[in-house]
Amino acid sequence: MIHFDKVSKIYSDDSIALDEVSFTVNSQEFVTIVGHSGAGKSTLIKMLLLEEKPSHGTILFEKFDVSRLRRRDIPKYRRRIGTVFQDFKLIPNKTVFENVAFAMEAAGRTDEEIAADVPHVLSLVDLRKKIWNFPHELSGGEKQRVAIARAIINQPDVVIADEPTGNLDPINAREIVEILKRINSLGTTVILTTHNKDVVDAIGKRVITMEKGKIIRDNKDGKYAL
Secondary structure (H helix, E strand, O other), X not given: OEEEEEEEEEEEOOEEEEEEEEEEEOOOOEEEEEOOOOOOHHHHHHHHOOOOOOOEEEXXXXXXXXXXXXXXXXXXXXXXXXXXXXXXXXXXXXXXXXXXXXXXXXOOOOHHHHHHHHHHHHHHOOOHHHOOOOHHHOOHHHHHHHHHHHHHOOOOOEEEEEOOOOOOOHHHHHHHHHHHHHHHHOOOEEEEEEOOHHHHHHHOOEEEEEEOOEEEEEEOXXXXXX
């Protein structure tokens, strides 16, 4: 589904963010990417979201080279990817329902579709009872569940979760991991970045380890070793 072929990102002679990175993520797979700060995880995610383009190499999404997409086709491509970030990125003056509905409105969905789909997705992330609350009335774990609901509301092919548990305590982190595993079990490909060994152990699936812009390990058995 996603294939990186010798992808490099070079900012200067002494700043190489990615160094000939090659790997494949299959459809419906759950892949965790680990590494210390500066290992290249964030740059890799930016490449997938077309926030950066490679200096060398090719990134394929299904059969097309994403770096060759025309500007007008980029929004359509990005709608196939749901994103979850460490800092939630919720709209403070909108309710839980409105935060999730906003993503559907941006995709041109009808009021009828929004009314039907938002409560269903909020039930999936165990937030049905908080539908009319505002972000400031939610815990950190609840805010992240709203962010996940927003990421999956338009049924993307892939969910990218970039350090989604970084601001959470261990109990809430485990709940977020279980929700992401549930989403994956329903057929969505999940790519998660983290440096938290407990999160990796809780997932128990493929782990790609990065260091200084390179992939140094690709463990299919879910083992985490830095």
